Amino acid sequence: MMTLEFYRNLPDKQCKECGKVMDEQHECYVQECEACLKNDAM
Numbered sequence: 001m002m003t004l005e006f007y008r009n010l011p012d013k014q015c016k017e018c019g020k021v022m023d024e025q026h027e028c029y030v031q032e033c034e035a036c037l038k039n040d041a042m
């Protein structure tokens with residue numbers, strides 16, 4: 001279960017706007033979830 005341990009050691013990445021936990025595979029430089037990014041774009 002190496003993969004499970006790997007993910008367990010990662011801190012939860014949360015959207016800085018709404019606090020939603022995001023997928024770690026999301027671009028690492030993005031600190032907002034897709035919903036908040038769309039709001040910013042408008």
Ligand SMILES: [Zn+2]
Pocket residue numbers: 015016017018019020032033034035036037
């Ligand atoms: Zn958000």
